[in-house]
Amino acid sequence: MKHVLTIAGSDCSGGAGIQADLKTFAAHGVYGMSVIVSVVAENTQRVIGTQDVSPKLIAEQLQAVFEDIRVDAVKIGMLPSRLVMETVVRELKERKPRNIVLDPVMIAKNGFPLMDCRLARTLADLVLPYADVVTPNIPEAEVLAGMRISSIEDMQEAARKIHGYGPPYVLVKGGHRCDAAADLLYDGNRMLWFTAKRIDTKNTHGTGCTFSSAIAANLALGRPIEKAVEEAKAYVTMAIEHALSLGKGCGPTHHFYDLYNNGLTR
Known part of the structure; x- marks a missing residue:
């Protein structure tokens, strides 16, 4: 069994953050571990x-995992301060794990800032060079690239600018656009598009966390990057299509639709 670590914030309602990551790992048949950097009441x-x-406790959590269990991939989510970024990067430099997927979480689904946008340059300078894949949505890509994105050409230009910070792969997610849900993967040479049908639902809480975690899980399983993104997109599309109408706002995606629908294999 492959082992995947998430470094992120905790969502007590279970739809995003650490909770979404661990559900996604389990759905992909990998063993999930977590380092919590922030507790979020949402x-x-x-x-x-x-x-x-x-x-200090973040570093100790990382030490606890890495000194005892092999890590085949790492997903990084919310990094709320420069000190947290420095701590995580220091440990990654020492441990040198493979398949690091960074989801540059800045704003919650309801618009609440989870990271001061003035820290975007710090994130780009400190953390992006150590990521293998960076997965910003359009608002995050706008901040990281320092530009407005209103077209496919803008997405391509933003990908180039973000790639300049050092990550081998940049995946600009197009879910915030009004047309088809098209995501752009850029490796410094090629622009690859991944398109899925747009699903008319408000229940998209945790989609970014789920998508990036699915990419990490697929990389841990040995998929090449293009296949990892393709399969992760198919998974998150399924989870959105069968999203749960829980609560009074934007409900969570359904990470275990197949399991809940068909039951355990006997």
Whole structure:
């Protein structure tokens, strides 16, 4: 069995963050581990508050995992402060894990800032060079690239700019556009598009976390990057199509639709 680590914030409502990551790992048949960097009090409607974990405890969580269990891939989500970024990067430099997927989480689904956008340059300078894949959505790509994105050509230009920070692969997710749900993967040479049908639903809480975690799981399983993105997109599209109408706001995706629908194999 492959082992995948998530470094991210905790969502007590279970739809995003660490909870979504671990569900996604389990759905892909990999063993999930977690390092919590921030505890977020949120539900489908709003974020009530956050409490960051101390850099010392973050480092100790990372030590606990890496000294005992092989790590085949790492997904990084919310990094709320420069100190947290420095701590995570220091440990990654020492441990040198493969298949690092960075989801540059900046804003919650309801618009609550999970990272000060003034830290975007710090994230780009400190963390992006150590990621194998970076998966910004359009608002995040706009901040990282320092430009507005309103067309396919803009997505391509933003991908080039973000790639300049050092990650081998940049996946600009087009879900915030009004047309087809098309995502752009750029490796410094090729522009590859991944398109799926757009699903008319408000229940998309945790889609970014789920998508990036699915990419990490597929990379851990030995898929090449193009196949990892293709399969991750198919998975997140399925999870959105069967999203759960829980709560009064934007409900979560259904990570275990096939399992809940068909039951355990006997």
